Structures are given as C-alpha cells and as structure tokens.
Amino acid sequence: MPEPFRHHGVPANPGALRRLRHELMAWVLAAGVDEDRAGDIVLASYEALANVADHAYGGSGDGLVDIDASVAPGRMEVVITDHGKWRTPVPDPRPVSLRGRGLLLLRASADRADIASGAAGTVVTLAWDLAPVRP
Structure with missing residues (x-):
C-alpha cells in the first residue's frame, strides 16, 4: 500500500x-x-475540489484546500477540507448549464459521499469499495 496522499x-x-x-x-x-475506478475516484474528488473554489471562496482562488487520501485493503477514502464559508455561486448565464449538479456527480461517482459544513468550513468525505489490490 502506498503512503497516504496528503496535500494541505x-x-x-x-x-x-x-x-x-x-x-x-x-x-x-x-x-x-x-x-475505470481510478477515473471515478479522481472525477468525484476533483468535483469536490472545484466546489470548494466556487462555494467556499466565491471563485476568487484566494482560499486554501486540504486533501487527504488513503487506501486500505478493499477501501479507498478521500477527504477534502476547506476553511471557507458557504457562498452561493454566481448564476451561469448560458442557456444550458451543468452548474448545480456537483453533489449528484459526487454521489454517482463514489460509493459513499458525506458532506459536513460548519463555521470552520466544509469537509467532504468520499469512499469507494475496491476489488483486491493487484500486487
């Protein structure tokens, strides 16, 4: 098993x-x-990261995000933490927009998706059940 993936x-x-x-x-x-499974993991994780930029920091890029990922036999978990405050994103003026579908994408791409918001920020915990890891 690799060392945990940690970027704060x-x-x-x-x-x-x-x-x-x-x-x-x-x-x-x-x-x-x-x-295929790696694609799901990275898609959901990146969607959560993009949501941090939009919702926690209003798209300013001024805030910080932490990501912690770990793998254990049969399971992978990714935890994304922001330190911002929820902000409603600016509406997308295009007639067909994908905005507002981030949580659906997270839940469709992960086996479990938990989101906890509070005064100190938001924590998104994503988890996947894995087939036995090949040597």
Missing part, C-alpha cells in the same frame, strides 16, 4: 487544482486501482 494548504485556484487532480490520479493508479 493548496490554493483553491484552477491551476493548482488541476495539478492536484493529476497528482491524485498518479497516486490512485500507483495504489493498484484499475483505470
């Missing part, structure tokens, strides 16, 4: 979050997760 104090801006997504994918694949 990452700027909640598009460039930093994209880099984090690529690093997470490399870590998940190194943990022996098959590509």
Whole structure:
C-alpha cells in the first residue's frame, strides 16, 4: 500500500487544482486501482475540489484546500477540507448549464459521499469499495 496522499494548504485556484487532480490520479493508479475506478475516484474528488473554489471562496482562488487520501485493503477514502464559508455561486448565464449538479456527480461517482459544513468550513468525505489490490 502506498503512503497516504496528503496535500494541505493548496490554493483553491484552477491551476493548482488541476495539478492536484493529476497528482491524485498518479497516486490512485500507483495504489493498484484499475483505470475505470481510478477515473471515478479522481472525477468525484476533483468535483469536490472545484466546489470548494466556487462555494467556499466565491471563485476568487484566494482560499486554501486540504486533501487527504488513503487506501486500505478493499477501501479507498478521500477527504477534502476547506476553511471557507458557504457562498452561493454566481448564476451561469448560458442557456444550458451543468452548474448545480456537483453533489449528484459526487454521489454517482463514489460509493459513499458525506458532506459536513460548519463555521470552520466544509469537509467532504468520499469512499469507494475496491476489488483486491493487484500486487
């Protein structure tokens, strides 16, 4: 099993979050997760990270986000924590918008998705049941 994936104090801006997504994918694949399942894990995790930028920090990119991921036999968990305050995002003026579907995507891509918000920020815990990890 690989060491846990831990990145704290990452700027909640598009460039930093994209880099984090690529690093997470490399870590998940190194943990022996098959590509399809790895895609689900990274998709849900990146959606949660993008939501931090929109909802916790109003898209300013000024806030910070923490991500902790771990793998154990039969299970992977990703925890994303922000330190912001919930803000309603600016409406998307396009006629067809994908906005507002982030929680549906999280729940569809993860076996379990728990979201806890409070005065100190929001914690998103995502978990997946895994087939036995290949050697």
